[in-house]
Amino acid sequence: MKKCLVIGVVLTALWSCQSDDAPAYTATPMPLDIPAFFASSILPPVIPLDNPQSVEGVALGKKLFYDPILSANGTQACADCHLPSNSFTDNRQYSIGSEGDVGTRNSMPLFNIAWNFEQRFFWDGAEATLENQIFEPVVNPTEMNNTWRNVTESLDASPIYPELFSAAFGTTKIDSVGVSKAIAQFLRTLISSNAKFDRHLTDQVPLTPEEQRGLAIFLDESRGDCFHCHGNPNTPLWTDNRFHNNGLDEFFTDRGLGAVTGDPRDDGLFKTPSLRNLAFTAPYMHDGRFNTLEEVIDHYSEGLVYSETISPLMKNVATGGVHLSPEEKSDLKAFLLSLSDQSFIENPVFQNN
Amino acid sequence: MNISVLTRVSIFSLSLLFLSACQDDDDRVAQEVTPEFIWTQNWDGAPLANADFDVTPLTNANGETLTLSKLVYLISDITFTNAQGESFSAGDYNLVDAREGLGLSFSPDVLIPEGIYTVAFRFGFDDEDNALDYAFLNSADGGWNVPAMLGGGYHFMRMEGKYINTQTIPESEVNFQYHTIRAADPSTTPVTLQDTSFLVNLGQVTIDENTTIEVKMNVAEWFKNPNTWNLYELYTMLMPNFDAQVLMSQNGANGVFSLGTVTD
Numbered sequence: 001m002k003k004c005l006v007i008g009v010v011l012t013a014l015w016s017c018q019s020d021d022a023p024a025y026t027a028t029p030m031p032l033d034i035p036a037f038f039a040s041s042i043l044p045p046v047i048p049l050d051n052p053q054s055v056e057g058v059a060l061g062k063k064l065f066y067d068p069i070l071s072a073n074g075t076q077a078c079a080d081c082h083l084p085s086n087s088f089t090d091n092r093q094y095s096i097g098s099e100g101d102v103g104t105r106n107s108m109p110l111f112n113i114a115w116n117f118e119q120r121f122f123w124d125g126a127e128a129t130l131e132n133q134i135f136e137p138v139v140n141p142t143e144m145n146n147t148w149r150n151v152t153e154s155l156d157a158s159p160i161y162p163e164l165f166s167a168a169f170g171t172t173k174i175d176s177v178g179v180s181k182a183i184a185q186f187l188r189t190l191i192s193s194n195a196k197f198d199r200h201l202t203d204q205v206p207l208t209p210e211e212q213r214g215l216a217i218f219l220d221e222s223r224g225d226c227f228h229c230h231g232n233p234n235t236p237l238w239t240d241n242r243f244h245n246n247g248l249d250e251f252f253t254d255r256g257l258g259a260v261t262g263d264p265r266d267d268g269l270f271k272t273p274s275l276r277n278l279a280f281t282a283p284y285m286h287d288g289r290f291n292t293l294e295e296v297i298d299h300y301s302e303g304l305v306y307s308e309t310i311s312p313l314m315k316n317v318a319t320g321g322v323h324l325s326p327e328e329k330s331d332l333k334a335f336l337l338s339l340s341d342q343s344f345i346e347n348p349v350f351q352n353n
Numbered sequence: 354m355n356i357s358v359l360t361r362v363s364i365f366s367l368s369l370l371f372l373s374a375c376q377d378d379d380d381r382v383a384q385e386v387t388p389e390f391i392w393t394q395n396w397d398g399a400p401l402a403n404a405d406f407d408v409t410p411l412t413n414a415n416g417e418t419l420t421l422s423k424l425v426y427l428i429s430d431i432t433f434t435n436a437q438g439e440s441f442s443a444g445d446y447n448l449v450d451a452r453e454g455l456g457l458s459f460s461p462d463v464l465i466p467e468g469i470y471t472v473a474f475r476f477g478f479d480d481e482d483n484a485l486d487y488a489f490l491n492s493a494d495g496g497w498n499v500p501a502m503l504g505g506g507y508h509f510m511r512m513e514g515k516y517i518n519t520q521t522i523p524e525s526e527v528n529f530q531y532h533t534i535r536a537a538d539p540s541t542t543p544v545t546l547q548d549t550s551f552l553v554n555l556g557q558v559t560i561d562e563n564t565t566i567e568v569k570m571n572v573a574e575w576f577k578n579p580n581t582w583n584l585y586e587l588y589t590m591l592m593p594n595f596d597a598q599v600l601m602s603q604n605g606a607n608g609v610f611s612l613g614t615v616t617d
């Protein structure tokens with residue numbers, strides 16, 4: 001009976017949904033160029049049905065990403081805090097807004113975000129989709145300090161954007177949704193998959209003894225045990241895209257995920273960043289407190305601080321950590337740097353050209 | 354595309370015909386069905402809900418007070434065996450995340466004739482399944498796979514939390530990670546492996562259309578029987594601990610899972 005009901009409803013829906021409208025506009029499809037290891041090891045990228053990748057959409061998104069027209073005073077583009085040379089973050093502890101205001105968190109690098117299966121964006125997971133994430137910096141007073149009305153008016157008045165929007169979405173009507181969709185399409189193309197370690201996995205290049213020892217520490221539960229949050233060689237992301245309290249502070253001035261969910265159990269939890277491209281993404285942590293990888297490793301080795309919400313994955317908290325030897329720290333750093341992808345930051349397709 | 358009024362009327366009439374023709378269910382014959390499994394968790398009978406994680410103090414068999422932060426586990430190969438010894442199984446798997454409420458309901462991808470079956474499943478993966486590659490599991494819970502140097506394959510369970518160390522002044526919280534995997538001894542060459550997944554027999558269940566089967570996990574049993582678990586000794590770095598994996602498997606196979614409510 002249930003199946004028959006479904007069939008009936010479907011037929012009725014088909015009848016009622018026939019449209020006399022002209023066919024919807026379709027831009028030129030541009031599927032993501034998914035690396036083989038990504039395709040074979042993890043789920044497909046998350047691409048919303050209402051925002052398929054297209055040649056024209058990506059081109060528009062890239063144009064918008066590099067254009068200061070999105071900021072109120074026309075001085076700041078997304079790329080000012082998300083530079084290609086820094087794996088699409090910047091080298092400041094806190095990013096500086098268009099009016100010179102200093103933010104409170106470190107700019108996040110941007111790559112492989114189409115594989116954020118958790119679909120929580122920002123350090124605190126405040127936004128549930130990449131498209132939504134893009135709305136926020138434009139109107140944030142300490143970032144671009146603009147209004148969407150002003151943005152759309154500026155874009156409408158531009159000699160180029162109406163045509164670009166028309167090509168991307170089949171309409172000259174410019175709105176915040178179209179802007180966010182286009183930028184999201186561009187951001188999803190930022191795929192990093194050609195680090196030395198990637199080439200090692202396909203036997204193109206061997207790891208050095210230091211890098212091999214560093215990998216062993218990374219995977220060793222009694223030493224690094226980094227893999228439970230940052231993944232392992234079986235998968236390419238090097239993050240779980242989840243939220244943890246990694247023992248930075250006893251008390252929180254920034255509640256992180258807790259401020260978003262309102263759940264005190266989430267206080268002090270921040271998103272796990274990917275370990276790819278660390279060579280380009282200093283400073284580190286959500287607040288950019290560590291300038292070097294050595295400081296990061298020291299933190300996990302002997303700097304862990306207890307708080308109520310500290311992740312159970314943090315080891316030996318009472319003594320500050322697992323106390324790696326100087327040699328182990330050096331080896332671990334060598335391995336971590338093997339995950340950096342020079343070709344990604346130099347990829348001309350991603351540059352402002 | 355336009356369609357004619359006549360066509361629309363025809364489709365609508367056909368829809369009504371379908372609806373009316375399906376009114377009579379009384380004389381149906383035995384049909385093939387797929388039961389639904391509901392996975393619930395409790396601590397010696399007290400239900401565990403999201404609000405209990407990180408909050409509710411629990412006492413294990415060894416007397417330690419603990420809180421749970423995470424409880425994610427893998428089941429596979431749900432099998433239905435009838436009185437004639439004929440077995441039905443989809444050979445698929447389900448990942449349950451008790452805190453996040455994911456995978457709590459699962460229907461194996463198999464159709465079986467209505468009837469009485471002995472129902473069983475496997476906790477974790479046997480060696481055959483553990484040798485395969487699963488994109489979903491590689492992407493789940495931040496990566497459910499196990500690094501090769503720890504024996505490879507997949508986690509069977511990640512249970513994490515904190516226990517109160519009463520031997521310090523003042524008392525202190527200590528993190529624990531009760532992770533179960535296939536036992537592996539990486540100190541040998543090649544690595545010594547032992548399958549520590551286990552079968553759970555739920556007993557006989559009458560299965561017909563819309564049958565729902567509750568499977569209860571008593572989390573306290575992981576710490577209880579036959580091995581009284583001492584968190585002071587076994588709280589961390591358990592994945593490369595071959596003997597600990599065997600002990601955890603023994604406890605898991607002895608009373609952790611049981612048949613709950615069966616509804617039609």
